[in-house]
Amino acid sequence: MNLEHLKPEINAGIAALGSLRDLIEYRNSLVGKKGTLTEMLKNVASLSPEEKKTFGKSLNELRTDVENQLTIKEKEIRENELKTAENRFIDMTVPAQWQSRTQHPIKIVQSDIIDIVTRMGFSLWRAPTISTEFQNFDALNIPSWHPARDMQDTFWLTDGRVLSTQTSCLQNHLIKTEPKPLRAMVLGSVYRNEKIDATHDIMFEQVEWIVVDKNINIGHLKWTITTILTELFGYTPKFRMRPGYFPFVEPGIEVDLWWERDGKGRWLEFMGSGLIHPNVLRQADVDPEEYSGFAFGFGLTRLAMIRYGINDIRLFHENKIEFLEQFAVG
Numbered sequence: 395m396n397l398e399h400l401k402p403e404i405n406a407g408i409a410a411l412g413s414l415r416d417l418i419e420y421r422n423s424l425v426g427k428k429g430t431l432t433e434m435l436k437n438v439a440s441l442s443p444e445e446k447k448t449f450g451k452s453l454n455e456l457r458t459d460v461e462n463q464l465t466i467k468e469k470e471i472r473e474n475e476l477k478t479a480e481n482r483f484i485d486m487t488v489p490a491q492w493q494s495r496t497q498h499p500i501k502i503v504q505s506d507i508i509d510i511v512t513r514m515g516f517s518l519w520r521a522p523t524i525s526t527e528f529q530n531f532d533a534l535n536i537p538s539w540h541p542a543r544d545m546q547d548t549f550w551l552t553d554g555r556v557l558s559t560q561t562s563c564l565q566n567h568l569i570k571t572e573p574k575p576l577r578a579m580v581l582g583s584v585y586r587n588e589k590i591d592a593t594h595d596i597m598f599e600q601v602e603w604i605v606v607d608k609n610i611n612i613g614h615l616k617w618t619i620t621t622i623l624t625e626l627f628g629y630t631p632k633f634r635m636r637p638g639y640f641p642f643v644e645p646g647i648e649v650d651l652w653w654e655r656d657g658k659g660r661w662l663e664f665m666g667s668g669l670i671h672p673n674v675l676r677q678a679d680v681d682p683e684e685y686s687g688f689a690f691g692f693g694l695t696r697l698a699m700i701r702y703g704i705n706d707i708r709l710f711h712e713n714k715i716e717f718l719e720q721f722a723v724g
């Protein structure tokens with residue numbers, strides 16, 4: 395086996411890299427867990443001793459060469475980015491001019507939602523960054539042995555607490571301590587141990603509604619979802635409700651939005667919802683014979699992506715002025 399033919403291709407690949415993100419992706423595609431060179435290395439074991447020696451050696455040389463080139467390239471890209479930032483010279487002595495104000499897209503959808511639900515009489519809450527295992531899981535009918543724990547790849551702290559994986563982590567506290575009828579909305583940043591790509595990030599913004607009162611049924615849930623979606627989009631978007639599994643609601647319902655772009659449409663999974671599980675009420679010292687409730691929640695990040703046609707979740711945290719400048723709010 396010969397590796398010589400790979401070199402020009404790789405060199406050209408590296409020379410063409412223009413951003414840190416491309417660089418990381420390219421590095422992964424070569425020497426990451428499933429990278430081309432990594433896969434080749436795995437195959438070395440099956441070669442004859444003689445081949446192992448020569449092929450193994452040139453593969454290692456190639457790997458080292460690639461790593462070195464990538465390090466140099468990374469430095470070059472970082473320096474370029476710094477230069478571009480420095481060149482954005484601001485003359486502080488020029489008299490102030492009116493400038494259009496921009497806001498982060500997440501902030502815009504968040505303000506819209508806050509505006510809508512405060513008019514509907516909901517109280518506003520913020521989910522904690524760090525939750526106890528009880529708040530985030532056990533109180534939500536997800537004991538440690540429950541397979542549903544695996545649905546959310548969790549960042550555990552050394553003291554046994556977790557970075558909140560869902561805004562539902564505030565349910566127990568609210569149901570237990572707030573007077574009934576309860577109508578609350580919870581905003582929060584939630585954390586999951588994801589491999590970052592265009593549609594996954596380790597942190598995203600969620601929002602959740604909780605209602606506990608007497609005689610609450612699915613009709614109330616559907617009405618509230620319809621009202622909020624209509625207010626958010628300015629028209630009633632086409633959506634469907636289908637069975638979905640979340641241990642803290644029964645029945646559990648998944649809501650999909652109909653999403654059309656360039657003449658093509660498809661269903662997008664959009665929110666989780668359902669009637670609050672009797673166990674969750676009991677855990678919060680509320681008698682399920684007397685009270686019932688519903689909850690639903692979705693990613694604000696997802697909403698902003700749909701609303702503005704943003705196709706890469708990483709853009710939200712990269713702090714690129716070119717991206718942020720597009721969101722004028724007046």
Ligand code: PHE
Binds near residue numbers: 560643665691
């Ligand atoms: N917490 C769920 C999630 O993060 C969403 C959900 C909220 C489901 C409320 C049901 C009720 O996936």
